[in-house]
Amino acid sequence: MALALLILALGGVSARDRALLRGAHSPRAIEIQPAGAAVVVLASGETIAVRAVRGIGVTRHWVALAPLSPAGRSVLVTAGMLGPAGARMLRLWALWGRTPGAASGRLPA
Numbered sequence: 120m121a122l123a124l125l126i127l128a129l130g131g132v133s134a135r136d137r138a139l140l141r142g143a144h145s146p147r148a149i150e151i152q153p154a155g156a157a158v159v160v161l162a163s164g165e166t167i168a169v170r171a172v173r174g175i176g177v178t179r180h181w182v183a184l185a186p187l188s189p190a191g192r193s194v195l196v197t198a199g200m201l202g203p204a205g206a207r208m209l210r211l212w213a214l215w216g217r218t219p220g221a222a223s224g225r226l227p228a
Contacts, residue, residue, distance in 0.1 A: 140162075142162065143161070143162050143163040144161050144162070144163065144165075144192070145161065145162045146159045146160070146161060146162075146194050147160050147161060147162050148160040149169075149184070149194075149196070149209065150166075151208070151209075151212050151218055155212075155216050155217045156168065157169050157170070157171075157184070157212065159184065159194050167186055167188075167191045167192065168186070168187040168188070168191075169184040169185060169186055169187065169191070169194065170184070170185055170186075170187055171183070171184060171185075171212070171213035171214070171216075172184065172185050172193075176213070177210060177213040177214055179198065179210070180197065180198050181195055181196060181197045181198065182195075182196045182206075182209050182210055182213045183195050183196075184196065184213075196209060
């Protein structure tokens with residue numbers, strides 16, 4: 120009985136920390152740098168450099184981000200987490216490695 124209560128309590132703490140995004144290591148924002156690199160900003164203020172997972176990691180429903188360091192955590196961003204413009208920008212960055220903007224080498228009119 121005590122083991123069952125301990126497992127239930129551990130599940131509740133884990134859900135609060137990870138599923139409800141209330142922990143210090145929960146992701147708060149994704150910043151895409153002008154150079155094309157991206158970082159995930161955690162609730163504690165830490166940042167984790169990430170890269171897009173190629174192939175099935177980028178669809179219209181989600182974008183999977185993998186850490187550059189082996190000790191980091193992966194982040195899955197689903198379509199409902201961002202507004203339409205933010206989700207589109209993240210998908211474009213994940214597919215092409217840069218955000219939309221003026222073409223490079225464009226001459227002024």
